Amino acid sequence: MQVGLWTVAARGKTHLDLGKDCPKELNVAPAENFWTTMRHGAVRLRVEETGPASEPPVTAHQRLWDSAQRFGNHPAMAVKRDGQWRTTTYLQYYQACRAAAKSFLKLGLDRFHGVGILGCNSPEWFIGHIGAIIAGGIPVGIYPTSSVDACQYVANNSEANILVVEDDYQLKKILQVKDQLPHLRAIVQYNDDLKEKRPNLYTWVEFMQLGSEIPDSELDDIIASQKVNQCCTLIYTSGTTGAPKGTMLSHDGITWLSKMFSRYSGLREREIHVSYLPLSHLAAQFFDIWLPMYLGGTIYFANKDALKSQESLFDTLKEVRPTVFFGVPRTWEKIQGVLVEMESKSSSMQRSINPSAGYPSSATNLKHMNGTGSGSLGFSMADLGLDRCVLRYTGGAITPKDTLEYFMGLNLPLIEIYGMSESSGNHTVSLTRNYRITSCGTTVPGCKTRIHMPDEDGNGEICIGGRHVFMGYLNMVEKTKEAFNEEGWLHTGDIGKLDQDGFLYITGRIKELVITSGGKNIAPIPIENDLKKEVPIISNAMLVGDKRKFLSMLITLKCTTDQDTLMPGDNLTPDAIRFCQQLGSRATRVSEVVKSKDPAIYKAIQEGMDRVNKRAVSNAHRVQKWTILERDFSVDGGELGPTMKMKRSVILKKYDKIIDEFYKVENSLQGKTQRSLAEKNEDFKSKL
Numbered sequence: 001m002q003v004g005l006w007t008v009a010a011r012g013k014t015h016l017d018l019g020k021d022c023p024k025e026l027n028v029a030p031a032e033n034f035w036t037t038m039r040h041g042a043v044r045l046r047v048e049e050t051g052p053a054s055e056p057p058v059t060a061h062q063r064l065w066d067s068a069q070r071f072g073n074h075p076a077m078a079v080k081r082d083g084q085w086r087t088t089t090y091l092q093y094y095q096a097c098r099a100a101a102k103s104f105l106k107l108g109l110d111r112f113h114g115v116g117i118l119g120c121n122s123p124e125w126f127i128g129h130i131g132a133i134i135a136g137g138i139p140v141g142i143y144p145t146s147s148v149d150a151c152q153y154v155a156n157n158s159e160a161n162i163l164v165v166e167d168d169y170q171l172k173k174i175l176q177v178k179d180q181l182p183h184l185r186a187i188v189q190y191n192d193d194l195k196e197k198r199p200n201l202y203t204w205v206e207f208m209q210l211g212s213e214i215p216d217s218e219l220d221d222i223i224a225s226q227k228v229n230q231c232c233t234l235i236y237t238s239g240t241t242g243a244p245k246g247t248m249l250s251h252d253g254i255t256w257l258s259k260m261f262s263r264y265s266g267l268r269e270r271e272i273h274v275s276y277l278p279l280s281h282l283a284a285q286f287f288d289i290w291l292p293m294y295l296g297g298t299i300y301f302a303n304k305d306a307l308k309s310q311e312s313l314f315d316t317l318k319e320v321r322p323t324v325f326f327g328v329p330r331t332w333e334k335i336q337g338v339l340v341e342m343e344s345k346s347s348s349m350q351r352s353i354n355p356s357a358g359y360p361s362s363a364t365n366l367k368h369m370n371g372t373g374s375g376s377l378g379f380s381m382a383d384l385g386l387d388r389c390v391l392r393y394t395g396g397a398i399t400p401k402d403t404l405e406y407f408m409g410l411n412l413p414l415i416e417i418y419g420m421s422e423s424s425g426n427h428t429v430s431l432t433r434n435y436r437i438t439s440c441g442t443t444v445p446g447c448k449t450r451i452h453m454p455d456e457d458g459n460g461e462i463c464i465g466g467r468h469v470f471m472g473y474l475n476m477v478e479k480t481k482e483a484f485n486e487e488g489w490l491h492t493g494d495i496g497k498l499d500q501d502g503f504l505y506i507t508g509r510i511k512e513l514v515i516t517s518g519g520k521n522i523a524p525i526p527i528e529n530d531l532k533k534e535v536p537i538i539s540n541a542m543l544v545g546d547k548r549k550f551l552s553m554l555i556t557l558k559c560t561t562d563q564d565t566l567m568p569g570d571n572l573t574p575d576a577i578r579f580c581q582q583l584g585s586r587a588t589r590v591s592e593v594v595k596s597k598d599p600a601i602y603k604a605i606q607e608g609m610d611r612v613n614k615r616a617v618s619n620a621h622r623v624q625k626w627t628i629l630e631r632d633f634s635v636d637g638g639e640l641g642p643t644m645k646m647k648r649s650v651i652l653k654k655y656d657k658i659i660d661e662f663y664k665v666e667n668s669l670q671g672k673t674q675r676s677l678a679e680k681n682e683d684f685k686s687k688l
């Protein structure tokens, strides 16, 4: 039978075994299993006979080549250099990737070996990434914030032959461990001048010329030998739930999902994007590299401090005015904070506030939101550069309901998406025409969702099937086996439910459950978000209680970024100061609040906690003790991952002494909630 360009003998099967005994020209390697842990391994394709999953599989090179044909002189990327935006067209992008690929070959890149890219988002990051793929290597992003040890781990684990580093700061990290990287052959630095010449260290300009003598035919042979069911990219998980794992994604998984998502989500051709989230994370790669490549979008690179300084991000947004924008929930919370701030500063008495919700009424304010002047709210979306942004995506973590409702009130709903590294991109998406608040939307066509062992409310583990499911964790057989069932379904470790129309709701993460010593399973995020909503001065709240007798909480306050270190500073944000003033406190710094145990603030937090505790479903769900930390969590501080989810194990370790105090001292000086009789009884029983 005919499936697209392919003739396949199998009939009546859900998955066509293109991987078995298929002719060479199909670009499919023979494979028996749905998973592998070997860098050169191949997996069975999950192409179906009909429907969206029957699309012909293509390699990454085929996708880029196709885009270069379709979008030739249209800008693929723009970066600001010396105050000017410099663009690269799709044709130039393609040619640059080929040149980089030849240079990688010249430097001795072996098939299926790593090319580590360590630095902030830039055209060189993209070109190094795609160049590595078409040269037959495996690109792997390393977080710019990674410690020397973490860089060494990824470089070693991926058997990297070449490391592409951004600047002297990143170079120094690699030089410290280069003698412990047996596969490393060369280092390329893509920004700044080299401070000193060393053997096998190249500037970007030198690098791009290195391969000029390699014949095109040599590269073309390598490209032609690439198989759609082999590894295209390696993504190291961010480690929010344990040691990073090298997630192998196939060419087909990435190219097929980016096509399906593009068609279904309402994205149009030639959208304008801003790249600012760390590219080592899959969500950023999906939005910045693969979706624009399919649709001919143009990527504008934000300044490298965009993640730490919202002013810097807003500067880029205002200049670029993207038509689509992906933010992790924390980004949207920050934008919400800025809007609320602007609104409160507005002297206009004609604001249209919806008294019941406390949010602007959508009907009256839509025209202002569209960027036509500051209007009655005291701000417009043009002030943020989002006036022509039609698709406002949020995902990567749970978006607080309060934030969803706020933007809904502005008639600018946030479009929730759900995915993970292991799903090559987004598995579900909300649609502007078909939207349910707090749901991550419906499953992308051709992808499959199943709820494993649902409880009476329909909640169970979300399982994912389809061509976009990852190949396996590099060199980790046990972890890979845990992720898959026998039929090749991926167990996500997330808890959720589907409604009758197929809308997915994420309700928890098995991987994050707090299990008290009394054996109670407690999902921390709803409690943490509830408290943040009750007490708006709180920036982060982390529930503690695993293997402990009761729950406690670490709290940080909203503060501004220190201008020198770009780390969370000691100054409270303007809205946090306003919160203090409303309570009669004159505090302007976190340290003042903590050192003086500012009675007004501590009382407000305790009262908020009491309200949260009142709503607790059982005594075990009540938070007994809490404390305010002197410094907010941050990516650089190591407490937050790239999607701003808390790295719980890091925080537990970093603040272990404070936590131990919760459980050591009965009448601690920290905030303490009256313990219920039932809890005391439970304690008593466990002591028997």
Ligand SMILES: Nc1ncnc2c1ncn2[C@@H]1O[C@H](COP(=O)(O)OP(=O)(O)OP(=O)(O)O)[C@@H](O)[C@H]1O
Binding pocket: 236, 237, 238, 239, 240, 241, 242, 282, 394, 395, 396, 397, 398, 399, 416, 417, 418, 419, 420, 421, 422, 440, 492, 493, 494, 506, 509, 641, 643, 645
């Ligand atoms: N829209 C969403 N709502 C709620 N949670 C989400 C959403 N999108 C993604 N997530 C969460 O993020 C996870 C995927 O993120 P990622 O692939 O970065 O791995 P991780 O779970 O954060 O951590 P690790 O890197 O340690 O494995 C999902 O499994 C889910 O828990």
